[in-house]
Amino acid sequence: MSGPELVVFSLLGLAGVGSAVAVVSGKDLFRSTLFFGSFLLSVAGLYFTLEASFVGIMQIFVYVGGVVVMILFGIMLTQQEGARLNASLERRLTVAGPVALLAGILIAAIMTTSFKTVREVPGVDIATLGKLFTNDYVLPFEIVSVLLLAALVGAVVVAKEREK
Amino acid sequence: MSWSVFAPEIIVFAVALIALLIELDRDVKRPWLGYVIGMGFIGALVADAVLLGAGVTETAFNGGYRIDALAAAFKAILLAASALVAIATARVSIAGAKRGEFYLLLSLSVLGATMMASAGDLLVLFLSLELTVLPSYALVALKRDGRSTEAALKYFLLGMVASAIFIYGASLTFGLTGSISFTDIAASLSRTGMSPALVIGIITLLAGLGFKIAAVPFHFWAPDVYEGADVPVASYLAVGPKAGGFAAIIRLFVVALGPAATTWAPLFAIIAVGSMLVGNLAALSQTTVRRLLGYSSIAHTGYLLVGLAVVSGYARTSLIFYFLVYSAAVLGAFLIVLAAAPTVGESIEGFAGLSKRAPGLSFAMAVFLFSLVGLPPLAGFIGKFYLFSSAVRGGMVWLAVVGVVNSVISFGYYSNIIRQMYLVKPVASSEVSVPWPLKATIYFLVAAIAVIGIYPSAILTMLNL
Numbered sequence: 001m002s003g004p005e006l007v008v009f010s011l012l013g014l015a016g017v018g019s020a021v022a023v024v025s026g027k028d029l030f031r032s033t034l035f036f037g038s039f040l041l042s043v044a045g046l047y048f049t050l051e052a053s054f055v056g057i058m059q060i061f062v063y064v065g066g067v068v069v070m071i072l073f074g075i076m077l078t079q080q081e082g083a084r085l086n087a088s089l090e091r092r093l094t095v096a097g098p099v100a101l102l103a104g105i106l107i108a109a110i111m112t113t114s115f116k117t118v119r120e121v122p123g124v125d126i127a128t129l130g131k132l133f134t135n136d137y138v139l140p141f142e143i144v145s146v147l148l149l150a151a152l153v154g155a156v157v158v159a160k161e162r163e164k
Numbered sequence: 165m166s167w168s169v170f171a172p173e174i175i176v177f178a179v180a181l182i183a184l185l186i187e188l189d190r191d192v193k194r195p196w197l198g199y200v201i202g203m204g205f206i207g208a209l210v211a212d213a214v215l216l217g218a219g220v221t222e223t224a225f226n227g228g229y230r231i232d233a234l235a236a237a238f239k240a241i242l243l244a245a246s247a248l249v250a251i252a253t254a255r256v257s258i259a260g261a262k263r264g265e266f267y268l269l270l271s272l273s274v275l276g277a278t279m280m281a282s283a284g285d286l287l288v289l290f291l292s293l294e295l296t297v298l299p300s301y302a303l304v305a306l307k308r309d310g311r312s313t314e315a316a317l318k319y320f321l322l323g324m325v326a327s328a329i330f331i332y333g334a335s336l337t338f339g340l341t342g343s344i345s346f347t348d349i350a351a352s353l354s355r356t357g358m359s360p361a362l363v364i365g366i367i368t369l370l371a372g373l374g375f376k377i378a379a380v381p382f383h384f385w386a387p388d389v390y391e392g393a394d395v396p397v398a399s400y401l402a403v404g405p406k407a408g409g410f411a412a413i414i415r416l417f418v419v420a421l422g423p424a425a426t427t428w429a430p431l432f433a434i435i436a437v438g439s440m441l442v443g444n445l446a447a448l449s450q451t452t453v454r455r456l457l458g459y460s461s462i463a464h465t466g467y468l469l470v471g472l473a474v475v476s477g478y479a480r481t482s483l484i485f486y487f488l489v490y491s492a493a494v495l496g497a498f499l500i501v502l503a504a505a506p507t508v509g510e511s512i513e514g515f516a517g518l519s520k521r522a523p524g525l526s527f528a529m530a531v532f533l534f535s536l537v538g539l540p541p542l543a544g545f546i547g548k549f550y551l552f553s554s555a556v557r558g559g560m561v562w563l564a565v566v567g568v569v570n571s572v573i574s575f576g577y578y579s580n581i582i583r584q585m586y587l588v589k590p591v592a593s594s595e596v597s598v599p600w601p602l603k604a605t606i607y608f609l610v611a612a613i614a615v616i617g618i619y620p621s622a623i624l625t626m627l628n629l
Contacts, residue, residue, distance in 0.1 A: 106364060113361035115339050128454070136226035143279065143291040146177070150272040150295060156303030157265045158316075 008050045024092075027085050030075060034130035037068040054126055169222050169231045171211035173278055174240055179204035180271035194413055198254025198601070201267045205247035205274070212239045216626070222524060223284060227345040230284040230415075234484075234592035237627060238281040238411035241488050245403040245495055246274045248605050252499050253396040255599035260308040260394070267298040269306075270400060277394030277408030281415075282491035286334045286344040293330070293376065296408050297323050300401060304393040315392025319385045322375065328381065330372020334366035346420035353423040366421060366428050370435075373416070379469060383462045387446075390458030391457075395505060398454060399498035402461050410468065410487060414480055417472065426473045433473035439466030440570040447577045452510045453501050456577055457494065460536065463574060463621045464490050467567055470551050474558035481627050482554045486547035488623065489535065489616060493544060496532040496609035500525055503598040503606065512581055517590025524603070525596060526585045528610045533578040535613045538571050543616035 019039040026032040040063040048054035133141045167174075179201055186197060211239035216236035221231050252269065258266045276295030301323065306315035340343055340362055341352035355360070371382060378386040387474035389396045417428055443463025450456040468490070471483025501510060503525055508514040519526040548571060555564040616623055 109360035109364045113359040139225040140287045
């Protein structure tokens with residue numbers, strides 16, 4: 001990664017950490033959700049700087065476009081727009097401690113491990129991915145379709161009126 | 165590669181579609197649906213038995229799917245148990261849902277568990293794992309009372325966390341080895357050796373799969389789910405997802421992470437001991453039969469994990485054999501609850517004097533419970549014998565001792581139910597009426613446990629033990 005790229009990467013990383021902190025420290029549920037969206041966008045930005053544009057776009061589609069919007073829907077449908085998150089400082093710290101410890105262990109483990117680095121992934125564009133999904137990875141693709149059927153049926157069965 | 169090797173999966177999916185299409189037709193009264201679904205599962209079981217008998221070993225879909233003896237053995241147990249559940253529930257009312265919905269979700273979950281047993285890479289493993297548990301969440305919620313909703317929510321939330329943890333471990337493993345295929349991961353690991361990130365990867369993968377088999381400390385959902393769900397659902401959950409989970413654990417850890425066995429084997433030993441102790445000690449103080457069975461199934465997960473803590477082919481075959489034996493007994497015990505609960509309720513005291521009111525059911529329950537304890541000449545004894553002897557052979561005598569001590573503890577709570585049934589005076593004298601398919605299934609399981617106990621070589625030769 002060259003100079004300017006590194007600057008962009010670091011800025012995006014900082015933006016990600018900043019919005020993540022804003023998510024957990026905010027007292028307003030709605031605002032936290034928006035910060036969560038900006039966190040996900042920064043992660044998508046990181047993918048773009050790593051030249052994984054497809055993953056980046058997917059990140060925006062699925063997480064920002066899907067997950068965050070769904071959380072917002074959930075907040076609005078349950079009429080919690082003004083909801084305050086009033087966890088005490090003590091409670092926050094009891095959660096923050098173990099989480100920080102866990103994150104520390106993970107970072108330490110990852111930093112001390114040498115990962116396989118690939119300079120350039122040859123020809124990963126969407127067309128190739130599409131072909132892979134209908135050739136080598138057709139089975140996962142099909143399982144996902146059955147999984148969606150299961151999710152659909154499960155959701156309907158759980159949500160509908162009780163049988164008499 | 166011929167499509168015929170996928171016959172079990174194709175038949176199970178066809179069964180799911182039959183349930184879906186029949187469900188669309190609202191006006192049909194359908195007491196026969198259970199038999200149709202059950203026969204479908206039996207058809208898949210026959211196809212699977214043929215594959216197992218012919219010793220078919222195939223790798224399909226770019227290494228993502230493996231059909232071999234390990235997969236076929238677990239699929240056979242799973243399909244047999246599912247067929248029995250379907251037939252047993254044919255004339256039992258499913259609380260809160262239509263029959264078709266229950267069988268549809270059941271067969272989709274069975275499909276997922278079958279595929280989990282055959283998974284050859286991390287992607288197929290994860291997706292089939294989700295396909296197994298997603299319908300299960302809905303199944304638990306079917307009953308729609310406070311308990312079932314709470315159990316379903318707990319199961320769902322913990323399950324999602326477990327899946328996220330599993331994915332984290334999978335991505336670490338992929339990052340370290342550059343592949344998602346189990347054989348490639350093994351090849352890469354034997355070149356590179358251990359690394360700190362791999363240890364984290366192994367722990368997180370274990371946590372994700374440990375949830376599915378209800379191993380301590382990922383067991384919190386199990387007692388609530390086994391108690392809160394409708395009984396037909398609970399009887400499936402005690403066997404189905406566990407079969408897929410154990411097959412996936414064997415494949416992932418033994419095949420893919422085999423070169424790291426010295427790291428994960430002690431972890432399995434710790435989890436095994438923890439599951440046995442927590443399950444058995446908590447079961448001692450339970451007052452309802454289902455919650456007791458829930459905790460005891462955690463203990464049995466502990467016994468089964470002995471087969472992974474000892475890294476040998478003999479231990480793993482013992483695990484598969486014990487899983488068969490455990491499935492038969494625990495399924496039988498849940499079906500007894502299904503049969504008896506409408507008359508006597510689910511508390512252990514409700515079983516008082518059951519031997520006077522329903523001698524057949526009481527005898528069957530005694531057989532199931534004695535088999536779970538591991539008393540000769542029942543199948544549970546042979547299962548535990550092989551499992552613990554594999555620990556002794558593998559130089560882990562202490563683990564075998566812990567297992568035996570725990571079996572003695574478990575005798576305490578199992579015998580309490582038997583004492584209630586045979587030695588305590590009944591509080592009421594009304595007959596317990598049981599629909600005939602349910603009764604037939606229970607007696608079939610009794611016969612299976614007796615036959616396997618007296619003549620185990622019938623199964624053991626099939627597993628090459």
